[in-house]
Amino acid sequence: MTMTVIWTGMVALSILCGLATGRGPEVAAAAVEGAGAAVELALSIAGMLCLWTGVMEVMRQSGLADRLSRLLAPILRRLYPQAARDRAAMDAISANVSANLLGLGSAATPLGLEAARRLARHSPGVASDALCTLVVCNTASIQLIPTTVATVRAAEGCAAPFDILPAVWLASALSVGVGILACKLFARIWRD
């Protein structure tokens, strides 16, 4: 329902604003152009996107994600002190983080939801500190190789679409770091 409001609002605003600024004809032209551009965009990224999901499936089957998950477990226990004793929850959290790092989005969500279900058992209906941290970590992107955006850059004729990686890592690390810090800080001062 949210998207309905947003979409209808965008269309209504464009018509009103277009008429007010005398750009009615441009809006009319754009209304028939956008749909075609969407299909063009999808087609231009289709090949590389499918190749990457293929490579990621190879990565998943080779057990790389499990390995990474075991490596991350000790760090994550510090981040979730309230859940550190719940072995199954911590396993799900590690697997969720490693799937997110490797860009295995379709694997990360079910794992994250499994972790969330276990964390939520202790406080039904209310988001505990651990659950807030888990959700905030999942709203931040920690994907090591952002393939979709690199694919878009390649489709636009970029010679080295991955040259943004260091910048992406920097920005991701800062964003996740601040998200976690915000959780730890809010956990102390939040009154509800």
Next chain:
Amino acid sequence: MDLFFTMLVPLTIGVIAIYATFRRVDVYSALVQGAGSGLETLTRIVPSLIGLMTAVYMLRASGALELLAGALAPVMDRLGLPPELLPLMLVRPISGSAALGVGAELISTYGPDSQLGRTAAVMLGSTETTFYTIAVYFGAVKITRTRYAVPAALCADLTGFLAAAWAVRVCFG
């Protein structure tokens, strides 16, 4: 360093394929199976991409985005963010397909190797669809009191946007 990033794709694919072969994975069938699921993902996002890009194109043609960007330009400038990126920042937490559409449009208009194109790409690569994720997680475990999850997630998003602009300045001068 340039050669490293140019060779990153073939190297990554090669290393993963060799590692998986040693782990006795049927690499080729896994690859084909995964590529098929990529196609499914793509067909799943195309309908929403069509709807959202129509609205985004109309909004851009109407001049509404320029008006909004113009009004917020002083604030954006103060934060070191190009005002052209405002539409991307507004849709990013709400819809992944819309953000991809807006981002692709920016990258195509300004060029993938321009400062703006790079910043748009880094923003896309270092943030997530925050509200969608929150809805999925709290919906799945029936949480009604979300406490500080939304403000904390938005802190992370804002940091991601600011850091993207800063990181592109640092990495590409």
